[in-house]
Amino acid sequence: MARVATSPKLADAYTDALPASRALFERAQRLFPDAVTHDNRRMQPFPLYVDRAEGALKWDVDGHRYIDYWMGHGALLFGHNPPAVRDAVREQASKGTHYGACHAGEVEWGEWVCRLVPSAQRVRFTASGTEATHMAVRLARAFTGKRHVVKFAGHFHGWHEGLEIGVRPPYEAEPEAGQLPEVVDLVSVLPPNDIVAVRERLARGDVAAVILEPTGGHFGSVPTPAAFVHALRDETRRTGALLIFDEVVTGFRVAPGGAQELLGVTPDLTTLAKILAGGLPGGAVAGREDVLAYLATKPNAKKIAHHGTFNANPLTAAAGVAMLAAVADGQAIRVANAQAAKLRHGLNEILARENVGWKIYGEHSDWKIFFGAGAPPRDGADQSVADVDWRRLDAKDAERSRALRQALILNGVDFNGARALVSTCHTDAILEETFAAFETAIRAMREEGLA
Numbered sequence: 001m002a003r004v005a006t007s008p009k010l011a012d013a014y015t016d017a018l019p020a021s022r023a024l025f026e027r028a029q030r031l032f033p034d035a036v037t038h039d040n041r042r043m044q045p046f047p048l049y050v051d052r053a054e055g056a057l058k059w060d061v062d063g064h065r066y067i068d069y070w071m072g073h074g075a076l077l078f079g080h081n082p083p084a085v086r087d088a089v090r091e092q093a094s095k096g097t098h099y100g101a102c103h104a105g106e107v108e109w110g111e112w113v114c115r116l117v118p119s120a121q122r123v124r125f126t127a128s129g130t131e132a133t134h135m136a137v138r139l140a141r142a143f144t145g146k147r148h149v150v151k152f153a154g155h156f157h158g159w160h161e162g163l164e165i166g167v168r169p170p171y172e173a174e175p176e177a178g179q180l181p182e183v184v185d186l187v188s189v190l191p192p193n194d195i196v197a198v199r200e201r202l203a204r205g206d207v208a209a210v211i212l213e214p215t216g217g218h219f220g221s222v223p224t225p226a227a228f229v230h231a232l233r234d235e236t237r238r239t240g241a242l243l244i245f246d247e248v249v250t251g252f253r254v255a256p257g258g259a260q261e262l263l264g265v266t267p268d269l270t271t272l273a274k275i276l277a278g279g280l281p282g283g284a285v286a287g288r289e290d291v292l293a294y295l296a297t298k299p300n301a302k303k304i305a306h307h308g309t310f311n312a313n314p315l316t317a318a319a320g321v322a323m324l325a326a327v328a329d330g331q332a333i334r335v336a337n338a339q340a341a342k343l344r345h346g347l348n349e350i351l352a353r354e355n356v357g358w359k360i361y362g363e364h365s366d367w368k369i370f371f372g373a374g375a376p377p378r379d380g381a382d383q384s385v386a387d388v389d390w391r392r393l394d395a396k397d398a399e400r401s402r403a404l405r406q407a408l409i410l411n412g413v414d415f416n417g418a419r420a421l422v423s424t425c426h427t428d429a430i431l432e433e434t435f436a437a438f439e440t441a442i443r444a445m446r447e448e449g450l451a
């Protein structure tokens with residue numbers, strides 16, 4: 001795509017460049033609320049419609065090529081269409097996509113989960129991460145006989161009504177449209193990384209589980225110090241609440257065994273999805289045998305009924321097995337982490353050179369952008385957050401985020417406007433292209449008074 005060095009009107013340039021996407025958007029407006037099928041895919045003036053993808057790249061319906069930093073909402077660690085996964089899916093598709101029966105693939109997939117994830121004594125597959133966190137909370141209530149759940153402001157655990165609470169500003173435990181107040185009342189939303197607040201809440205003795213994204217809300221947008229996670233383990237153990245790690249994003253990404261391996265903290269339950277399922281739909285709850293026993297049939301005892309047409313479907317199981325086998329030795333994770341660190345460094349250099357006060361940060365195979373003035377978290381492993389207001393870190397700057405996305409798309413790069421996921425396919429050459437696009441995009445934003 002032609003470079004747009006100084007567009008005075010990014011939105012107009014975007015509209016002019018993407019007529020086929022615009023035409024699809026017009027059709028979609030007559031079909032879908034907001035014209036999209038996932039809230040995060042909304043985009044002004046209209047979203048990009050993608051036609052195909054390979055490695056770190058994707059192509060839109062107008063024929064433009066992009067470096068992709070969405071990476072399937074975090075489901076892809078080896079880029080798009082990695083040969084091992086593609087071949088496994090192709091072979092399985094030729095044998096059937098759904099047997100409505102037990103099959104060898106689900107056993108192999110389950111063995112991989114239990115081999116890699118430290119807390120996984122038993123596992124049950126679901127069709128998504130949302131289903132997994134829903135089930136984890138049910139299990140915790142069944143096991144403890146208690147009703148309440150503690151979660152942290154800005155931590156996302158899927159869209160079901162039991163946990164879609166306190167995720168966005170103003171982070172209140174207020175019902176959304178159609179959400180029952182009595183369900184919301186069972187969830188305490190605490191400030192992130194505040195062990196005193198946790199201690200006080202657990203002291204009431206009515207908490208079934210504490211759930212968190214173990215590296216911090218929105219994959220570490222507000223980083224969680226390791227010491228907090230260790231303290232959380234101690235407090236939950238002491239008070240009899242279960243500790244649930246939502247590793248839907250961190251699982252198989254920050255270490256083969258997820259954040260629990262990295263931090264050396266074993267939760268009671270773990271929720272998984274994304275990389276777990278090799279880029280196809282799927283999720284899982286893993287954890288203590290005595291807790292998952294509530295999914296098993298026992299004489300004269302209550303259990304959790306669990307159905308689900310697509311649980312461990314053969315296609316997803318084949319993709320999952322290929323993915324987990326490729327992740328197991330940790331090499332891919334190291335490569336993606338190293339490329340992400342180079343990206344963060346290079347993008348920060350551009351910001352400094354251009355005299356723009358934003359900051360790129362992150363710790364694993366990702367980069368995030370902090371548009372605000374003031375102290376951002378440090379980049380890399382030592383992400384001290386003591387001196388940073390977590391609300392400002394989690395806040396979006398909607399106008400800048402939109403403009404940066406438009407400007408980057410016009411220069412052949414796509415990310416979600418706040419966070420970017422990096423894969424093994426983001427080679428040094430891809431990084432160099434990203435840096436050039438970012439520099440041009442920043443200058444285009446300056447033309448609009450936004451940088």
Ligand SMILES: Cc1ncc(COP(=O)(O)O)c(C=O)c1O
Nearest residue numbers: 128129130156157158248249273
């Ligand atoms: C931490 C976390 N938990 C749960 C979910 C929900 O997973 P799914 O989209 O598969 O329902 C997500 C999705 O982004 C997530 O990031």
